[in-house]
Amino acid sequence: xxxxxxxxxxxxxxxxxxxxxxxxxxxxxxxxxxxxxxxxxxxxxxxxxxxxxxxxxxxxxxxxxxxxxxxxxxxxxxxxxxxxxxxxxxxxxxxxxxxxxxxxxxxxxxxxxxxxxxxxxxxxxxxxxxxxxxxxxxxxxxxxxxxxxxxxxxxxxxxxxxxxxxxxxxxxxxxxxxxxxxxxxxxxxxxxxxxxxxxxxxxxxxxxxxxxxxxxxxxxxxxxxxxxxxxxxxxxxxxxxxxxxxxxxxxxxxxxxxxxxxxxxxxxxxxxxxxxxxxxxxxx
Numbered sequence: 001x002x003x004x005x006x007x008x009x010x011x012x013x014x015x016x017x018x019x020x021x022x023x024x025x026x027x028x029x030x031x032x033x034x035x036x037x038x039x040x041x042x043x044x045x046x047x048x049x050x051x052x053x054x055x056x057x058x059x060x061x062x063x064x065x066x067x068x069x070x071x072x073x074x075x076x077x078x079x080x081x082x083x084x085x086x087x088x089x090x091x092x093x094x095x096x097x098x099x100x101x102x103x104x105x106x107x108x109x110x111x112x113x114x115x116x117x118x119x120x121x122x123x124x125x126x127x128x129x130x131x132x133x134x135x136x137x138x139x140x141x142x143x144x145x146x147x148x149x150x151x152x153x154x155x156x157x158x159x160x161x162x163x164x165x166x167x168x169x170x171x172x173x174x175x176x177x178x179x180x181x182x183x184x185x186x187x188x189x190x191x192x193x194x195x196x197x198x199x200x201x202x203x204x205x206x207x208x209x210x211x212x213x214x215x216x217x218x219x220x221x222x223x224x225x226x227x228x229x230x231x232x233x234x235x236x237x238x239x240x241x242x243x244x245x246x247x248x249x250x251x252x253x254x255x256x257x258x259x260x261x262x263x264x265x266x267x268x269x270x271x272x273x274x275x276x277x278x279x280x281x282x283x284x
Contacts, residue, residue: 007034009042009051012083015225015253015261015278017116022254022261023225024283025083026051029091031066036073043068049215049223052080054088054099062098062105063088069218074196075102076162078121078227078276085110085119086280103162113279120266120277121227126161126235135193139166142186143198143214149175154201154242161231161274163196165213169203176202177256179212179222187216199229207243209233211253224254225261227276234265234274245269 007028016022026046031039031053043051047070054063065084067077081099088097089110094117099106104124111118131139136156140147145168150156154169170176179200186198197213204210211233213223223229230251237243249265266275 007031007038007042009046010087011046011283012087012280013283014079014082014086014227014280015263016259017279017281019281019283021259022278022280023079023223023259024048025077025080027080027084027087028053029084029087031055039066039068040073044070049218049220050074050077050080052077052084054084062100064100066102069215069220071217071219074163074218076106076124076228078162078229078231079225081106081108081121082119082227082278082280085121086117087282089117089119090282101162106162116279118277118279120275121231123161123231123274123276125272126159126232126274128160128236128239129158131156131158131166135189138189139168139186139198142189143168143181145175151203154203155240157236157240158193158195159199159232159236161228161235163228163232164194165197165199165229165232166193166195167199167201167233167236169201173202173210176200176210176212179214179256181214183216183221186214190217197223197226197229199226199233201233207247208250209252210255211251212256213253222257224257224259225263225278226253227263227278230263230265230276231274234267234276235272238267243267
């Protein structure tokens with residue numbers, strides 16, 4: 001195995017205070033010595049779903065941040081944002097900052113709760129679009145999900161809050177747990193539609209959901225905890241009137257992979273942006 005390019009690479013997990021839970025991310029707090037190929041090489045060597053690369057403060061009290069999966073750069077990644085913010089807070093102390101992403105500025109606040117650090121990101125302004133019937137049929141076929149297994153109360157949509165995600169809702173927890181899909185076929189559809197993940201959802205109660213995120217375009221079968229998709233889902237749930245304008249949603253993700261994590265999604269009246277928060281910790 002070739003060595004990583006010269007940069008200090010930290011490893012954090014997001015949306016869990018347990019190193020064995022949540023979603024791992026690589027974090028490079030000073031990526032000034034890495035070009036695009038170097039950042040991609042680091043991400044590929046780590047083989048996490050995404051890694052975050054920061055460069056010096058941009059004059060607005062924040063950093064420029066870029067995200068790479070093992071295969072390519074992505075415009076926004078929630079769990080790597082949380083991981084990077086917690087890494088910065090451990091170095092510099094909790095507080096507020098603004099991260100300049102390819103999708104737009106993302107404010108982040110890190111607070112200390114007892115022994116744990118919690119990061120809350122505020123998404124760019126989201127939007128929701130319909131799914132063409134043919135594209136929906138192709139997605140379901142790639143997933144081996146019969147249409148009758150969908151929850152009619154949560155209709156399919158494409159949701160955006162920094163990256164695009166196809167939201168599909170399972171009628172039962174058993175359907176959500178049974179994930180075995182055609183990797184190449186789903187990847188091809190996602191590339192054609194410009195999707196980052198497919199957000200698979202099962203609703204446990206009014207404000208509690210279980211989610212899974214196939215991520216073949218990133219080179220991995222499944223993402224363990226997906227902050228960008230959580231933000232997109234918050235916008236989806238509000239636009240469809242599934243939750244109140246001032247709701248706090250709890251998303252459980254990763255249990256089916258053996259890496260349980262919890263994402264908290266906050267909606268505020270009069271503000272279209274979505275807030276996603278979670279704990280995090282260093283790995284190793």
